[in-house]
Amino acid sequence: MIRANLRQRLTANDFDVAIDLLGRGQPAGTRYYADLLAEEGPDRLLDAPGLAELLRSAPVTGGPSAPLFFYVIVRHALRDSGIDHVRLSDYLGALLFEFGFRDRAHRIAEHDDEIRSYLVDLVADLNAAEGQRVFMLLAHLGNFSLWMSGVFPDYIAARSARNGAPGVGYYEDMGARGFRMAAEHGMARTLDLDDIYEGVAGDFRRIRRALNKVSGDFTASPSRRGVSQTGDTGRHSRSSS
Secondary structure, three states: OOOOHHHOOOOOHHHHHHHHHHHOOHHHHHHHHHHHHHHHHHHHHHHHOOOHHHHOOOOOOOOOOOHHHHHHHHHHHHOOOOOOHHHHHHHHHHHHHOOOEEEEHOOOOOOOOOOOOHHHHHOOOOOHOOOHHHHHHHHHHHHHHHHHHHHOHHHHHHHHHHOOOOOHHHHHHHHHHHHHHHHHOHHHHHHOOHHHHHHHHHOOOHHHHHHHHHHHHHHHOOHHHHOOOOEEEEEEEOOOO
């Protein structure tokens, strides 16, 4: 399951990187942001104006980890769109981070055996599913719809123009439906995800557009392509479907 836990993966080194970038190599600036972290906590540091731009332009070697990078760019993009919700930013950052690994976006769980490349496959599975698997399919329907429409809108538009495949509006409708129904499932409350699912369902289009901006900025920056958690720069790539 995708959880709102990307901030939990941040390390002391991540905060040091943020402080160094914001301080711009000046001792006074570095002290200011170190004190900000110590006195007001990590959220004030990570919300600092300009941090997202600094992370985009930072070199991969010795630069930000993937959890730091994805959390900050998503958080700042949402705030620029008028959505100021830390846990939602945490969840969406984790979604981009997790779905960027190999074929994870096409599996309803990390170790699920089946690959699903289209929304219709998920809907068909829902008709025969029971119990907890219904919840997992609904959550994945929302996640996959947001991933595709948020990160790959040009691909969706090209397929729609070329062969009449569903457009972005279809992904918005199906994604909102998946999140809304997942929020109503008892498992969502157990996992403390019901408020996040409800929030995405109610504001899917605005969130999708914010992720379009994230995707455009990320793919336009050669220095940030392939950023990874461990420094292995080949692990994050575009989805094939």
